[in-house]
Amino acid sequence: MNVKGRDAAYWLGEDGPFAQAMEAFVPREGQIKMASAVEAALSSRGRLIVEAETGTGKTLAYLVPILSSGVRAIISTGTKTLQDQLFEKDIPLACQMMAPAPDVRLLKGRANYLCRYRLSQTVAEGLLTSREDVATLQSIVEWSQYTISGDLAHAAPIREDSALWPQITSTRENCLGTSCPNYDDCFVVRARREAEKADILVVNHHLLIADLMLKDQGFSELLPPVDAIVFDEAHQLPTVARRFLGWRFSTKQFSLLLDDVRRELMTAAPDMLQAWGNREVVLADVFEHIRNFPVDGRVSWENRPREAWDGLCQLLFDVASKMAQLTEACEARSEGLARCHQRSLSLLADLQRLMVEPAQDWARWLEKHSRSIVVTDAPLNVAEPLQQRLKAQADAAWIFTSATLSVGGDLTPFAHDIGLEGQATTLTVPSPFDFQRQALLYVPRYVPEPNANEALSVIFEHVRVLVERSRGRAFLLLTSHRALSEARLYLADLEGVSVFFQGDAPKMQLLEQFRTNAPSLLVATGAFWEGVDVPGEDLQLVMIDRLPFPSPDDPMTAARTRWCRRRGLDAFEAVSLYDAVLALKQGAGRLVRRVTDRGVLVIFDPRLVSRPYGEYFVRSLPPFKRTRSMSEIEAFFEALHQHETDRN
Ligand code: SF4
Numbered sequence: 293m294n295v296k297g298r299d300a301a302y303w304l305g306e307d308g309p310f311a312q313a314m315e316a317f318v319p320r321e322g323q324i325k326m327a328s329a330v331e332a333a334l335s336s337r338g339r340l341i342v343e344a345e346t347g348t349g350k351t352l353a354y355l356v357p358i359l360s361s362g363v364r365a366i367i368s369t370g371t372k373t374l375q376d377q378l379f380e381k382d383i384p385l386a387c388q389m390m391a392p393a394p395d396v397r398l399l400k401g402r403a404n405y406l407c408r409y410r411l412s413q414t415v416a417e418g419l420l421t422s423r424e425d426v427a428t429l430q431s432i433v434e435w436s437q438y439t440i441s442g443d444l445a446h447a448a449p450i451r452e453d454s455a456l457w458p459q460i461t462s463t464r465e466n467c468l469g470t471s472c473p474n475y476d477d478c479f480v481v482r483a484r485r486e487a488e489k490a491d492i493l494v495v496n497h498h499l500l501i502a503d504l505m506l507k508d509q510g511f512s513e514l515l516p517p518v519d520a521i522v523f524d525e526a527h528q529l530p531t532v533a534r535r536f537l538g539w540r541f542s543t544k545q546f547s548l549l550l551d552d553v554r555r556e557l558m559t560a561a562p563d564m565l566q567a568w569g570n571r572e573v574v575l576a577d578v579f580e581h582i583r584n585f586p587v588d589g590r591v592s593w594e595n596r597p598r599e600a601w602d603g604l605c606q607l608l609f610d611v612a613s614k615m616a617q618l619t620e621a622c623e624a625r626s627e628g629l630a631r632c633h634q635r636s637l638s639l640l641a642d643l644q645r646l647m648v649e650p651a652q653d654w655a656r657w658l659e660k661h662s663r664s665i666v667v668t669d670a671p672l673n674v675a676e677p678l679q680q681r682l683k684a685q686a687d688a689a690w691i692f693t694s695a696t697l698s699v700g701g702d703l704t705p706f707a708h709d710i711g712l713e714g715q716a717t718t719l720t721v722p723s724p725f726d727f728q729r730q731a732l733l734y735v736p737r738y739v740p741e742p743n744a745n746e747a748l749s750v751i752f753e754h755v756r757v758l759v760e761r762s763r764g765r766a767f768l769l770l771t772s773h774r775a776l777s778e779a780r781l782y783l784a785d786l787e788g789v790s791v792f793f794q795g796d797a798p799k800m801q802l803l804e805q806f807r808t809n810a811p812s813l814l815v816a817t818g819a820f821w822e823g824v825d826v827p828g829e830d831l832q833l834v835m836i837d838r839l840p841f842p843s844p845d846d847p848m849t850a851a852r853t854r855w856c857r858r859r860g861l862d863a864f865e866a867v868s869l870y871d872a873v874l875a876l877k878q879g880a881g882r883l884v885r886r887v888t889d890r891g892v893l894v895i896f897d898p899r900l901v902s903r904p905y906g907e908y909f910v911r912s913l914p915p916f917k918r919t920r921s922m923s924e925i926e927a928f929f930e931a932l933h934q935h936e937t938d939r940n
Pocket residue numbers: 407408409410462466467468469470472473474475478479480481
């Protein structure tokens with residue numbers, strides 16, 4: 293079938309191929325409207341911002357016009373989960389219906405691919421101490437013989453915190469590029485070459501922006517020029533851009549450098565190993581400083597503990613200087629040693645950079661992790677740098693879409709954030725769901741304001757009752773790790789309900805346990821507020837402890853607030869309220885995923901009804917029927933359970 297010449301209304305309409313071939317496909321007016329807007333943007337190479345609420349079917353709304361017009365496109369997602377879902381499910385399905393057979397490729401960041409060179413070094417070195425790592429390494433060696441993609445997501449699972457990761461993957465700094473003995477069968481090179489030829493390339497925002505920032509050494513330009521770029525989950529773009537348009541310094545780079553120098557000396561200059569000194573002693577000293585570093589989590593640069601920081605910097609300076617001297621003496625002996633020399637010099641330059649205060653429109657903060665300290669410099673305003681970098685793809689259509697982009701239906705703040713205010717066509721597509729009938733928004737009475745001492749214990753009492761009425765099938769989404777810890781004390785013993793807490797297992801595993809162990813309650817924070825899809829009867833109650841305002845102590849929030857004030861802008865509205873509304877929309881969006889779903893959204897924060905800004909939140913949420921009456925909630929669940937019993 294020739295797919296060209298047919299518009300989206302044909303493909304997605306009532307008598308169209310999707311409706312005829314798929315029993316579950318429901319033609320949706322909003323989906324066709326969005327698809328038509330995408331068609332117009334593709335033909336004019338315009339800029340389009342679309343908020344497509346849950347249930348619109350936004351993925352097909354951009355895939356169908358792309359496939360039917362035959363344009364070359366990059367689709368960028370916020371998460372790897374959506375990236376995989378697009379590549380493995382959505383695009384094959386659309387292609388099957390439309391039969392255009394384009395060349396579709398998936399490209400991830402280099403840290404996702406096995407590096408053959410580093411793998412062989414790790415095996416030759418034989419220094420792994422943990423039994424688990426040795427066993428995993430063995431299975432990866434076997435897997436490396438037959439894998440085609442080298443994508444480690446398909447290898448034996450490696451723990452997120454395993455010491456193996458940096459040993460078998462490459463970074464831009466340590467990759468040998470064309471000088472590598474494994475260059476011809478390198479997985480990263482292969483993935484990027486295939487990406488260059490793709491008709492449709494699926495990437496993520498991190499990779500896309502990192503590519504716009506750096507024309508990767510050894511691989512020249514990574515992403516090909518295309519006719520269209522779609523940013524799905526576009527609400528994450530400003531945050532990702534702030535991170536990747538900025539600069540990061542991590543103490544981990546020093547331990548990696550020490551490791552790599554030793555490996556390269558073993559291969560190319562064993563006579564100089566003695567001069568390398570005792571790595572364990574040096575590293576132990578660095579880790580001791582990090583362990584005792586008097587910071588818990590994140591602090592702004594102004595509040596760093598200066599004495600401890602200066603002591604650590606001095607130590608790192610000594611390490612980098614010693615490595616620079618050593619590698620200078622033998623850099624001619626191998627490309628690997630030459631790279632190590634360059635890395636030592638660049639670490640010395642990084643330490644120099646840290647002695648200079650950040651520019652006024654940048655935020656700098658310091659973050660302590662279990663085995664490293666990271667300093668980040670991030671631009672507060674990404675609009676201009678983002679637009680500048682996107683100029684490389686200026687001839688393409690740019691389409692930004694997400695279920696949560698607007699505040700109270702207004703897309704201007706998002707357009708402003710990405711530098712497209714007044715330059716993009718905007719569209720909001722309402723959900724096709726009947727929210728008034730499908731769901732209730734319940735704000736319980738007599739819950740104290742969130743900062744009151746007793747607030748959490750009162751909330752947890754409500755949770756116990758609500759979960760009993762709903763018979764589990766519930767999420768409790770919290771706004772802090774402190775609340776998560778307290779929830780463990782109050783809620784672990786719910787009678788007849790399996791309770792799962794974030795952190796007890798990886799995200800996907802936890803969701804699977806939640807689904808298969810009903811009646812169940814999942815208690816979580818951050819990572820579960822978005823990108824979680826539990827349709828149907830498995831989830832009928834979503835509870836949120838408080839309005840998710842960012843902490844004013846968060847260095848980025850504090851810096852953005854100061855930045856707004858300097859410009860005479862309302863910082864509360866532009867930073868705190870905006871971020872909180874988008875986060876609440878994401879959290880609330882977990883409840884109703886299908887046209888047949890029914891449930892209750894509970895927001896325990898009384899400010900939703902007592903403060904003037906509460907109206908912003910309410911207007912941004914789906915138009916659920918509102919109530920403050922527990923008996924209405926009880927009646928709702930009773931009717932729901934009766935309906936399920938009758939049906940079964
Ligand atoms: S080219 Fe780079 S990524 Fe590829 S095998 Fe060599 S070092 Fe590893």
